[in-house]
Amino acid sequence: SDIDLVVFGKWETLPLWTLEEALRKHNVADENSVKVLDKATVPIIKLTDSFTEVKVDISFNVQNGVKAAQLIKDFIKKYPVLPYLVLVLKQFLLQRDLNEVFTGGIGSYSLFLMAVSFLQLHPREDACMPNANYGVLLIEFFELYGRHFNYLKTGIRIKDGGSYVAKDEVQKSMLDGYRPSMLYIEDPLQPGNDVGRSSYGAMQVKQAFDYAYVVLSHAVSPIAKYYPNNETESILGRIIRVTQEVATYRDWISKQWGMQSRTESSCNGNGVTLIVDTQQLDKCNNNLAEENEALGKPRNKTSETLSKHSSNSSSGPLSSSSSTLSSSSDVVSTGS
DSSP states (O other): OEEEEEEOOOOSSOOHHHHHHHHHHTTOBOGGGOEEETTSSSOEEEEEBTTTOOEEEEEESOHHHHHHHHHHHHHHHHOTTHHHHHHHHHHHHHTTTOOOGGGTOOOHHHHHHHHHHHHHTOSOGGGGSTTOOHHHHHHHHHHIIIIIOOTTTEEEEOSTTOEEEEHHHHHHTOGGGOOOOSSOBBOTTSTTOBTTTTOTTHHHHHHHHHHHHHHHHHHTSGGGGGSOOTTOSSSGGGTOOOOHHHHHHHHHHHHHHTTOOTTOOEEOSSSOEEOOOHHHHHHHTTOGGGTTOOTTSSGGGGGTTGGGOOTTTTOSTTOOSSOOSSOOOOHHHHOO
């Protein structure tokens, strides 16, 4: 994961380059990792912390960022499945280079709102229960947004329990002749703001979702046992892979931070104290003991045998040849 920071203050001009210079001067960030996106919808500084290798995005005076964080927490309380569904989807998009807004992909906030809408309007009541079959929901999500959702004519609305809106109606209330984007998602925090406006690669994402639906639905069909897949040891591994690069990074985190107790802390030299709970870290580290759990089991068992996949297990028309360690945020479109 990464860390999103928002700084509030009064400036005539946002201090993007001033902060960038200070970050380099004090060796806070890796030299080549500092990037200033001053032309983005929401200008940000992207960097990788030199001590922890954690990726950080910094924005300025983005009021909705803090509100969006609270909105996400509220929806997670209402729909316990959300974090598990969204994390798998984020990894799926990440490995196909479809997760960055500034390259036309779908960012975290947009993806989260799509998942919320999917659950709000799901025809089965049990889909929102804590013991819902997460594997089935994942396949149904891919089916909806890969096959059935009409991106050309329909928009997504989250507020008031959720609904779909006709783009023609939305356009009437927009100023200066602005047209709804291919992926129109109404911002629940700022009416008139189109969260998906920068996701110009939405049709590529739709293709990827359709591909995933076909692969997974075939994998769980009754006839699948007659066509064994030798490339992977798990169902989810047919569309998502964990590379050796990711496994090595997890091992590094475990060695660097895993031995610390809650009472022990480490200062990173920049005045930031890091406190790590060993048990929590182990939970997140995809321990081998949980590798054989089935795709359809609830909670953190959804990821199944992720760490055992071969490098070919995400082969497909849109799969990327390389995998990035962690996803950058979509603060460019949302400020969250």
